[in-house]
Amino acid sequence: MAQFERGTSLSIFVSDRREDFSALIFAFAIAFSVMLIVG
Amino acid sequence: MVYTMKSPALLIIGILMLIWGGLNNSGAVDGMQSYLQKSAYSDYMKVKEKFDAESRVATEMAAAEGKPAPEMKMPKSKFDEAKAKQAQLSFIFGGAFVLIGLFSLAWKPKQGNLDYYVSVVPGIAFVLLIAFIVRWGLDPVFANWGKAVKDAGILTWDFAHIFNLNYVVLGIVIGMIVVNVFKIPAWAANGVRTARFFLKTGVILLGTLYSAAELAQLGMLSVVMIGIFVLGSVGLVLFMGKRMGSNNSMTAVLSAGMGVCGVSATVAASPVVQAKAEEIAYTIGTILIWGVGCMFLFPTVGHMLGMGPVQFGAWAGTGILNSAQVAGAALAFDPHGIETLKVAEIFNITRVLFLPIIVLWLAAWYVKHEEGAKKVNLGQVLVAKFPVFVLGFIAMFALSSAGVFAPAGHYQGKYFSSAEVKEDKLLKDKETRALEGELSKMRTPEETKALQDLIAYKKLSTREQSQTLRSVAKIKDLDPLAKGAIEKASKAATHDSKNIRAYRDWIAWLFAFGLIGLGMQITGKALKQAGGAPLIIGGVVGTLKAVGSLIVVLLFVKEFV
Numbered sequence: 047m048a049q050f051e052r053g054t055s056l057s058i059f060v061s062d063r064r065e066d067f068s069a070l071i072f073a074f075a076i077a078f079s080v081m082l083i084v085g
Numbered sequence: 086m087v088y089t090m091k092s093p094a095l096l097i098i099g100i101l102m103l104i105w106g107g108l109n110n111s112g113a114v115d116g117m118q119s120y121l122q123k124s125a126y127s128d129y130m131k132v133k134e135k136f137d138a139e140s141r142v143a144t145e146m147a148a149a150e151g152k153p154a155p156e157m158k159m160p161k162s163k164f165d166e167a168k169a170k171q172a173q174l175s176f177i178f179g180g181a182f183v184l185i186g187l188f189s190l191a192w193k194p195k196q197g198n199l200d201y202y203v204s205v206v207p208g209i210a211f212v213l214l215i216a217f218i219v220r221w222g223l224d225p226v227f228a229n230w231g232k233a234v235k236d237a238g239i240l241t242w243d244f245a246h247i248f249n250l251n252y253v254v255l256g257i258v259i260g261m262i263v264v265n266v267f268k269i270p271a272w273a274a275n276g277v278r279t280a281r282f283f284l285k286t287g288v289i290l291l292g293t294l295y296s297a298a299e300l301a302q303l304g305m306l307s308v309v310m311i312g313i314f315v316l317g318s319v320g321l322v323l324f325m326g327k328r329m330g331s332n333n334s335m336t337a338v339l340s341a342g343m344g345v346c347g348v349s350a351t352v353a354a355s356p357v358v359q360a361k362a363e364e365i366a367y368t369i370g371t372i373l374i375w376g377v378g379c380m381f382l383f384p385t386v387g388h389m390l391g392m393g394p395v396q397f398g399a400w401a402g403t404g405i406l407n408s409a410q411v412a413g414a415a416l417a418f419d420p421h422g423i424e425t426l427k428v429a430e431i432f433n434i435t436r437v438l439f440l441p442i443i444v445l446w447l448a449a450w451y452v453k454h455e456e457g458a459k460k461v462n463l464g465q466v467l468v469a470k471f472p473v474f475v476l477g478f479i480a481m482f483a484l485s486s487a488g489v490f491a492p493a494g495h496y497q498g499k500y501f502s503s504a505e506v507k508e509d510k511l512l513k514d515k516e517t518r519a520l521e522g523e524l525s526k527m528r529t530p531e532e533t534k535a536l537q538d539l540i541a542y543k544k545l546s547t548r549e550q551s552q553t554l555r556s557v558a559k560i561k562d563l564d565p566l567a568k569g570a571i572e573k574a575s576k577a578a579t580h581d582s583k584n585i586r587a588y589r590d591w592i593a594w595l596f597a598f599g600l601i602g603l604g605m606q607i608t609g610k611a612l613k614q615a616g617g618a619p620l621i622i623g624g625v626v627g628t629l630k631a632v633g634s635l636i637v638v639l640l641f642v643k644e645f646v
Contacts, residue, residue, distance in 0.1 A: 056281055057278050058278045069286040072286045
């Protein structure tokens with residue numbers, strides 16, 4: 047049952063590294079979306 | 086374990102957002118918005134006045150010619166744009182939250198990824214709702230109140246401006262009140278923990294806003310200042326720790342936290358100096374106390390001393406210990422522009438780039454002072470703990486300055502483009518004749534060529550020529566008409582980047598969200614974790630760093646960006 051207990055008290059991610067990479071992907075997704083939508 | 090809770094909260098938040106979007110679209114809250122969005126509303130009144138006059142003339146002309154009155158549409162004002170933006174955001178998020186809210190009520194969650202990610206949404210909606218209320222409601226209310234009190238002569242200064250009662254500070258304070266007085270609702274707990282993720286996304290996205298020229302200037306300044314203060318504070322903590330008889334591991338981990346970038350430096354240094362969990366907790370508690378104090382104090386001092394964005398950004402980026410609080414202070418100081426945040430984050434990122442040096446120093450120091458210290462693979466520690474989002478920021482900047490995400494060579498959101506100069510912005514014959522008369526005053530062949538090209542094409546052709554002619558415009562005995570023509574041509578070829586405006590907007594929302602969530606993590610319990618020697622050492626070094634960097638900034642940093 048404990049296998050899905052995850053995240054830390056400060057983050058929903060299991061590690062800082064995972065959080066960093068997710069932020070990286072999200073930031074690039076925003077940048078590409080702005081580029082495509084705004085011009 | 087199943088995380089998703091059966092609660093109508095998400096659905097209710099979604100409906101509230103949809104209602105707000107509908108009210109804005111229908112114009113039902115125009116009266117309230119005209120108070121909240123005062124400057125945008127005054128723009129609306131100007132546009133309306135101009136439109137009414139034009140339409141009256143057009144109607145009279147049509148009547149004189151015996152034709153029916155022409156149909157005219159009033160152009161959009163800043164007020165219309167602001168309302169449309171609120172409606173758009175409310176509809177997008179409200180719609181999504183209603184759909185997910187209905188789904189989570191009807192769905193029987195099973196343990197797994199879907200359950201975990203669905204459980205995060207209500208908390209995100211909760212923080213976003215507070216962000217909407219604070220940005221669109223409380224922020225303008227306090228701004229208007231501060232001005233009204235000053236205009237009425239009750240106070241000689243604007244209290245909302247001096248005490249930074251803007252959406253950043255109000256958001257953090259509301260977050261702190263929610264967690265310490267009311268407690269975060271159980272259904273929102275998971276989503277609140279996304280705050281740091283959104284702050285990191287904001288920092289990476291900030292990379293799109295810098296131009297190479299800005300970064301070169303700020304980079305040099307930040308390396309020098311950060312070099313002095315990071316290395317100085319690490320050395321001072323190590324010295325004081327030894328004198329006060331603190332544990333070597335405690336002293337070392339505190340020095341990393343006080344010197345480099347707060348929590349992540351503490352975590353990165355801890356395996357190298359074999360720090361215990363409670364030592365890490367003490368350090369983080371000490372940093373938190375200092376960071377929170379500085380976040381509220383720095384912007385007020387900055388306003389009182391009349392500091393500019395570069396000076397304040399340099400001071401906050403050097404003197405405040407933790408990345409999130411650096412961003413909080415910079416945005417609190419200058420909430421409606423991103424310039425201060427940009428400067429502060431460059432200092433913050435330079436500080437993180439010092440992390441490998443500090444880890445190596447602490448490893449050497451620890452092995453020297455601790456008997457029987459285990460050797461740790463430093464390379465492995467650095468690869469495992471170095472914050473990747475800093476590299477993301479650098480990658481984003483590199484791509485952006487190459488013209489991928491923003492116009493190449495942009496400077497503070499503006500870029501040069503000769504091809505985009507509109508027909509009606511070309512120089513008039515009268516202006517080119519005035520320029521011809523000034524050709525003899527040119528001091529170099531480059532100036533002569535630039536002026537000849539401007540006369541021939543009636544617009545500026547290249548960025549270099551634009552820069553050359555900007556110095557020509559400063560020649561003392563230049564004909565005022567020629568000077569005006571150069572300024573007009575320069576303005577016509579300088580354009581606002583819509584992309585950069587969109588990035589600024591995204592960044593402001595990401596930070597607003599992240600900082601409200603950050604406020605919800607500042608609990609009394611976390612603050613109490615600091616105590617004894619770490620707090621004394623932290624207090625002395627933190628104060629010296631804050632005061633020392635303030636003096637250096639005031640003496641040496643000029644508003645050159």
